[in-house]
Ligand SMILES: Nc1nc2c(ncn2[C@@H]2O[C@H](COP(=O)(O)OP(=O)(O)OP(=O)(O)O)[C@@H](O)[C@H]2O)c(=O)[nH]1
């Protein structure tokens with residue numbers, strides 16, 4: 537299986553200098569999707585790409601958000617015939633030590649989640665962030681009927697048929713809510729999902745990009761998808777209610 541790690545970056549120079557060599561020790565290629573990071577992450581990634589063909593870089597003009605960075609990486613993976621795309625944060629919160637177990641699980645599932653909320657998983661976060669993450673997951677699971685225990689994890693391996701089937705370009709949410717919307721689609725299309733336990737560690741280097749606006753956007757995403765789910769249940773999908781077009 538040819539696997540491409542999709543690594544969205546914004547100001548992660550210190551981290552990728554350490555992360556890329558760790559990833560290259562594994563049987564996979566790396567695609568850095570950088571949004572013109574002022575700290576020179578993009579140039580550093582280019583230097584890697586110049587000397588190591590397994591490293592590729594997608595440059596975008598400015599900070600366009602995490603969701604569209606994933607989509608850019610998915611297109612790169614599909615255009616270059618990879619069998620799977622593995623997304624992870626570049627700040628070591630998603631440690632490469634868990635990737636072998638995720639690759640192994642990809643033999644039995646279309647989507648593998650590096651999960652904080654299955655036995656063996658954990659979050660080494662300050663209390664308020666743990667609470668926020670747990671609440672977001674509980675709400676997403678209850679409101680949308682999502683089955684995985686970690687619905688907001690960005691540590692995921694998608695097999696190529698998932699990326700070819702799910703309308704990745706029509707996903708409305710950007711940023712972190714993208715993860716909930718994407719999971720909702722993957723489950724909705726009936727793909728199999730496995731969870732592999734990971735211990736999520738707080739970043740040591742660089743700064744967080746999550747903002748309180750992102751939390752509001754995630755709440756909006758869950759409400760929007762819940763409304764659509766209830767509407768479809770009660771009165772059938774909108775499409776089914778439209779009268780057929782006259783010839
Ligand atoms: N290309 C791109 N990458 C982004 C953007 N926003 C965040 N990222 C990257 O996405 C990953 C996750 O972002 P973080 O800031 O670590 O967010 P977080 O993990 O929720 O927050 P912390 O736990 O506080 O670090 C990191 O690799 C970021 O560099 C963006 O707009 N564009």
Ligand SMILES: [Mg+2]
Pocket residue numbers: 625627629739744
């Ligand atoms: Mg992080």
